[in-house]
Amino acid sequence: MAISGSERFYLALRSIMRSWLALYEAFRTFAGGKSKRHEWPSRRTQLYVAGYPRSGNTYTSFWIQKTAPELRVSSHFHMVATLRKALKLNTNVLWVIREPRQAIASYAIYRRGHTPARRRRSTEFYAEMALCDYLDYFRFALQHIDRMFVVEFEMTVNRPEQVLAMIQSHFSLLQDVDEEMVAKACEERLQFMRTDDRDVSIRSGPSEEKEKLKDGIREYLFAHPGFKAAEEYYQTALARARATEEAFVS
Numbered sequence: 001m002a003i004s005g006s007e008r009f010y011l012a013l014r015s016i017m018r019s020w021l022a023l024y025e026a027f028r029t030f031a032g033g034k035s036k037r038h039e040w041p042s043r044r045t046q047l048y049v050a051g052y053p054r055s056g057n058t059y060t061s062f063w064i065q066k067t068a069p070e071l072r073v074s075s076h077f078h079m080v081a082t083l084r085k086a087l088k089l090n091t092n093v094l095w096v097i098r099e100p101r102q103a104i105a106s107y108a109i110y111r112r113g114h115t116p117a118r119r120r121r122s123t124e125f126y127a128e129m130a131l132c133d134y135l136d137y138f139r140f141a142l143q144h145i146d147r148m149f150v151v152e153f154e155m156t157v158n159r160p161e162q163v164l165a166m167i168q169s170h171f172s173l174l175q176d177v178d179e180e181m182v183a184k185a186c187e188e189r190l191q192f193m194r195t196d197d198r199d200v201s202i203r204s205g206p207s208e209e210k211e212k213l214k215d216g217i218r219e220y221l222f223a224h225p226g227f228k229a230a231e232e233y234y235q236t237a238l239a240r241a242r243a244t245e246e247a248f249v250s
Helices: 005-017 021-030 057-067 080-088 100-114 123-143 153-158 160-171 179-195 208-222 227-249
Strands: 047-050 093-097 149-152
Touching: 005 021, 005 123, 021 080, 047 057, 047 080, 057 093, 057 153, 057 160, 057 179, 080 093, 080 123, 093 153, 093 227, 100 123, 100 208, 100 227, 123 208, 123 227, 149 153, 149 160, 149 227, 153 160, 160 179, 160 227
Parallel strands: 047 093, 093 149
Antiparallel strands: none
């Protein structure tokens, strides 16, 4: 099922709004929502964990903050607008990247799960929204990639102690890397994910049921002309992440 012209118009407006904080805040105020300014990067922020939704940003910022509680970390706002603000403030930026096949499908079912049933749209609409957001985010981030430290999603999950050591080496924010504390923080977050009883479309972590939900999204994505661009953007960012890792190890 193709999305409607009005839905495409809405997504275009949404893209513009999420690119500029002034517009985003004005929209939230108009809609009666609470301000999220306290979650934005500020002059006090020492490290901004950036990334497209469902790319391990929350998981990464959690174990970083637990391991180094003195570090002022900002995260969990996955918009071009907040990344733009962090760069404007010359904040240290850690960009966590995840390949589009997984990230876009995961975000699409997450957005659908967060929408009340009476207002829920088609699966194709959420797939289109998630793809548009991925393209917007990577297109902007790649323009400023030289000002960010890029790491793979898999590294933050499988080798967090190395990521922390790389952060320390690149930004000089931490004195020592306590691998035992990193492992403890990661286990704490994983335990939360294992016991999370929210709807499968919303909670973090892999599951067989979630993969089945993703299959329908992927079918739409693979036939979408914009998905090839998403893969190309990811490969460009991945090349930078791999080069950074190789330089650190050597």
